[in-house]
Amino acid sequence: MHRNIVFAIAVFLTIAILIGSLLPAQQIPVPHSISDKIIHGSAYAVLTFFWLLAKPISKTGIVFGVFFLGALIELLQGTLTNNRHSEWLDVVANTIGIIVAFVAFKLFFEKK
Numbered sequence: 001m002h003r004n005i006v007f008a009i010a011v012f013l014t015i016a017i018l019i020g021s022l023l024p025a026q027q028i029p030v031p032h033s034i035s036d037k038i039i040h041g042s043a044y045a046v047l048t049f050f051w052l053l054a055k056p057i058s059k060t061g062i063v064f065g066v067f068f069l070g071a072l073i074e075l076l077q078g079t080l081t082n083n084r085h086s087e088w089l090d091v092v093a094n095t096i097g098i099i100v101a102f103v104a105f106k107l108f109f110e111k112k
Contacts, residue, residue, distance in 0.1 A: 006053045007054040007056065009050050009054075010047070010050040010053075010054045013043075013046065013047045013050055014047060014051075014069070017043055017044075017047060017069075018069075018073060021073045021076075021084075022073070022076060022080065022081060022084070024081075024083040024084075036090070037090070037092075037093040038093075040070075040090050040094050040097065041093045041094065041097035041100070042097060043094075043097065044070060044093075044094040044095075044097035044098050044101070045100045045104075046097075046101070047066055047097075047101075048062065048063065048066045048097065048098045048101035048102060048105075049101040049104065049105060051065070051066060052101065052102070052105045052109075059105075063098055063102055066098055067095060070090070070091055070094035070095075070098075071091055074086045074087065074088070074090055074091055
């Protein structure tokens with residue numbers, strides 16, 4: 001996939017996660033049978049994976065950047081919104097997703 005397209009997808013996903021995380025929870029269509037933590041982990045795995053493919057900065061910078069984005073969003077949910085709350089387990093789920101994406105990227109996309 002062309003690097004500019006991958007970069008655009010990574011930016012879109014970042015904005016979508018940011019907006020989706022700060023909207024009232026009732027406005028986000030999520031099946032009730034799916035765990036909130038699975039959604040967090042999956043979203044951050046996909047986000048991290050696309051940033052790693054786009055490779056605008058070092059892999060370490062991407063991993064820490066996505067982690068801090070998730071932590072910042074949790075902080076904003078607890079301070080800027082009346083309809084959301086911060087939950088440290090969300091940060092744990094995000095981190096697991098980030099690690100899964102990083103390991104998958106290393107295993108399948110890095111040349112040895």
